[in-house]
Amino acid sequence: MSEGRTPAQIEADINRRRQELAATLDEIAVRVHPRTVAADVRVKVADAVDRTAGRAYVAANRVVSDVRGRVVTEDGEPRMDRIVPVAVALVVVVGLAGIAMNRRRR
Structure with a gap:
């Protein structure tokens, strides 16, 4: 064992x-x-x-x-001194995009 x-x-x-x-x-x-x-x-x-x-x-x-x-x-x-320039830039960008899209449709 x-x-x-x-x-x-x-x-x-x-x-x-x-x-x-x-x-x-x-x-x-x-x-x-x-x-x-x-x-x-x-x-x-x-x-x-x-x-x-x-x-x-x-x-x-x-x-x-x-x-x-x-x-x-x-x-x-x-702060309007910071908001207004951004808003204006946004409006310009959207406007330019709209114009560009309008030209492509023609």
Whole structure:
């Protein structure tokens, strides 16, 4: 006999290891099952989308705050010295785009 163990002890050890192996194989089967894999992928994709959306929200909020800070005073009053030139430039650009589209139709 090896290491002074009885045949009953060896058999009990073999049975215990069989049960452990069966549990391990069951766990592996669950992990590689298509539904489990698909669920894991869905969770990872949802996390990535949430992170991306969060970053986009923070970036957009930063831009809006920056623009607001440029066109509104700390008291909340509009800064006409900055708004009027932008509005005039916008009207000119829209007018030129309209003229260009009109010429293409002819």
